[in-house]
Amino acid sequence: MTLTETRVDQPAPQPAEVTDRARHERRLGLTLSAPAFIVMVFVTAYPLVYAVVLSLYNYRLTDPAGKSFVGFGNYATVLTDPVWWSDFATTLVITVVSVAVELVLGFGFAFVMYRVLAGRSLVRTGILIPYGIITVASAFIWRYAFQLDSGFVNQWLGLGDFNWFGQRWSSLFVIILSEIWKTTPFISLLLLAGLVQIPEELQEAARVDGATAAQRLRRVTLPNMKAAIMVALLFRTLDAWRIFDNPFVMTAGANKTETLSFLAYRQNVTLVNLGAGSAISVLLFLTVVVIAFIFVKGFRTDLSQVRGDR
Amino acid sequence: MVGQRASRWWTTGGLLILVWALFPLLWMVSLSFKDPNTFRSQTPTFFPSKWVWTNYQTVFSDALFTSALRNSIGISLIATLLSVVIAMFAAYAIARMDYPGKKFLLSMALAIAMFPQAALVGPLFNMWRSLGIYDTWIGLIIPDLTFALPLSIWTMSAFFRQIPWEMEQAAQVDGATAWQAFRRVIVPLAAPGVFTTAILTFFFCWNEFLLAISLTSTNRARTVPAALSFFTGASQFQSPITAIMAASVVVTIPVVLLVLAFQRRIMAGLTAGAVKG
Structure with a gap:
């Protein structure tokens, strides 16, 4: 909503300018979102993948030497x-x-x-x-x-x-x-x-x-x-x-x-x-x-x- | 006449809600003032036969509780601050910019809000031990802030969407510099939303329990909810019940104060993030 309103206020730009501004906006948007994205991936996505891997092993912390691959066991x-x-x-x-x-x-x-x-x-x-x-x-x-x-x-x-x-x-x-x-x-x-x-x-x-x-x-x-x-x-x-x-x-x-x-x-x-x-x-x-x-x-x-x- | 009778019914309803919400608190306070040595009985009563401060003295002289209080305040405040700052960048981008990955970020935040944290305690436990941050503040701050992020991002982007951003340009047209326009026009408009988000995020971190018992093992980083569940009393001969209630009263005080001071904002924040902003 706000986006379109702000744009209407601006003078119609030249095509070259649009891509420039759009590219700038894109880069800034991604940069601003990056910290949130990285934190969320590090704490949820990565451990989840790790859990999937671990789930295929017989692995007790009390017996690390006994770790063995068991598939879907x-x-x-x-x-x-x-x-x-x-x-x-x-x-x-x-x-x-x-x-x-x-x-x-x-x-x-x-x-x-x-x-x-x-x-x-x-x-x-x-x-x-x-x-x-x-x-x-x-x-x-x-x-x-x-x-x-x-x-x-x-x-x-x-x-x-x-x-x-x-x-x-x-x-x-x-x-x-x-x-x-x-x-x-x-x-x-x-x-x-x-x-x-x-x-x-x-x-x-x-x-x-x-x-x-x-x-x-x-x-x-x-x-x-x-x-x-x-x-x-x-x-x-x-x-x-x-x-x-x-x-x-x-x-x-x-x-x-x-x-x-x-x-x-x-x-x-x-x-x-x-x-x-x-x-x-x-x-x-x-x-x-x-x-x-x-x-x-x-x-x-x-x-x-x-x-x-x- | 009809209107009056109806309004009396709604008032009764309001009273019932208040009783429902506050009655358990009254029980908590009452139990926290009972004498720990004599309160147990075959026929327990609601109010103490004799009101005593003993339980409050017990909790404030117990290192488990005092360090837990310090940990809870420190960890919750830092996690809230970081979460709000990180979410502020993201919410600003979401509210004002068009870029690829915007929908993905919002969907991801939604997915994480629904994520079963219990599914992560195993891997995090293992990762944190090998990274050397098991049983430390930072080891709790990182997951706390992560799970608080979705709440912070939605609430704040809902608030940010309502800001009339054109005013920034209008101020610049009127001769303000970019910084002045931001500082004098945008900051005052955005501050209430940021503040409200911070309160909700703080409640979230203050309440966190599962990670707090999974990723800590000593007084170093154990927070109040975790300490409460491990509290065994001043001595092994004394029941911990009344002291646990006293500690619960202590950690409920900040919640009550925040609610009393910022009721309107909290209501607005809770609904802004979840239903159309």
């Missing part, structure tokens, strides 16, 4: 191990439940923030606090609220000595609760931004035509917010899929609450089993690619908005 080992599938299921449950709840809750919050008059900025300030708090602190807060010897939850709900962290599903419930508390603000702010963009006249016209509130929501509000909803969903889904902090702090992966990111961490860092660990890393990366692909191609999420290159 590590992948076969990982994919036939029940731990991978259990962690996959855990991650899937956390992602689906937390994103679904957050979408509904986030919509509610966005509507309230849009309509509320009294204390509007107070509400907006309040909602940013869970967004800004560190996830590890959030995990501890919720863990100690539910923990038997320190928490108030069982007293308030009259649950006696029910141990929330004693089995898989109740542990996952608390993990998901912390995740929802911390990340709903983000999704609700994205939805609010989408909501604000709907022209008030559209709502007004629908109201004049006798549409009920439910009809306006379904026929006017939601269709006009589709782009914002899809972008919020994509971001939150991938974010939830990579969940690590909450299960690490709350359960340390006990009772089958380990997630895929946690598994990658444990194999690579705790067990320094870099061969199989790298295979897990590559598989984790592929799952993310698949999810992004489903959103972009399957649901036609328009990323040019996010990317900003309209």
Whole structure:
């Protein structure tokens, strides 16, 4: 937008000048982008390639001499191990439940923030606090609220000595609760931004035509917010899929609450089993690619908005 | 009448949001003031029976926490600064210039924002050890700034696109030198966007946990989130719970202050990067 406007202001240049200026602009643009590009390649692309290579070897840091080429052996080992599938299921449950709840809750919050008059900025300030708090602190807060010897939850709900962290599903419930508390603000702010963009006249016209509130929501509000909803969903889904902090702090992966990111961490860092660990890393990366692909191609999420290159 | 009733409903909704957002914080503060020796019980209460400062004394006399606080502040600030400067160059080019690779850079930033960092801890762990930057500030600053870059680039390019750049030329036509035009016209217009981006980037770096526990092993570079997860209490006989809450309160204070001071900017920044600028 700005580009074309600036150009219109300038006098129509001679052809030779255009190529000169264009070449200069090109070189400057590339130079200015180079640092960002180099840093990103050095820290992500190169290690990823390195992980692919390592994943083809049997390689433990504790036994460097035993390094040997095993081809796709590590992948076969990982994919036939029940731990991978259990962690996959855990991650899937956390992602689906937390994103679904957050979408509904986030919509509610966005509507309230849009309509509320009294204390509007107070509400907006309040909602940013869970967004800004560190996830590890959030995990501890919720863990100690539910923990038997320190928490108030069982007293308030009259649950006696029910141990929330004693089995898989109740542990996952608390993990998901912390995740929802911390990340709903983000999704609700994205939805609010989408909501604000709907022209008030559209709502007004629908109201004049006798549409009920439910009809306006379904026929006017939601269709006009589709782009914002899809972008919020994509971001939150991938974010939830990579969940690590909450299960690490709350359960340390006990009772089958380990997630895929946690598994990658444990194999690579705790067990320094870099061969199989790298295979897990590559598989984790592929799952993310698949999810992004489903959103972009399957649901036609328009990323040019996010990317900003309209 | 109807309007009034509706507005009362929205106010109630607003109150519910506030309770929802702040109630866990109240619990954190309350727990941080409980007596570490006696707070555990068969029937725990929400508020302390006796409010004590002991836990705050514990965290500030524990080298694990004080060095972690220093590391967190240093690493987050440096990573934020570098990320914002690098992103500023890129965002300026993206907003104002036409060059090959512009779309590629934006797509790459997007891909990295979605990247599973856990997939990198193995290779980075190995690379950092052979480069000799494992368990150092620089070893955390580099990945922190990399993963913060996409956020910085989008947010800032969204802000930069809204700047009326023609004003720079207008000032030059009016007799200002190129430097004056930039300094007096463009810098004041661009500064709010850069500042907002810096706040969001700082939150991101302040929160980072996975890399902090994977790429450090001692107090040298361990940040607060990592230290929290390793904290075992003032003595082996004392529960660390109340001290961990006190430390959590301490690291939440900067977040609360930034949110209170810059609520509007943070809101604008969060939405500018993600939905049309």
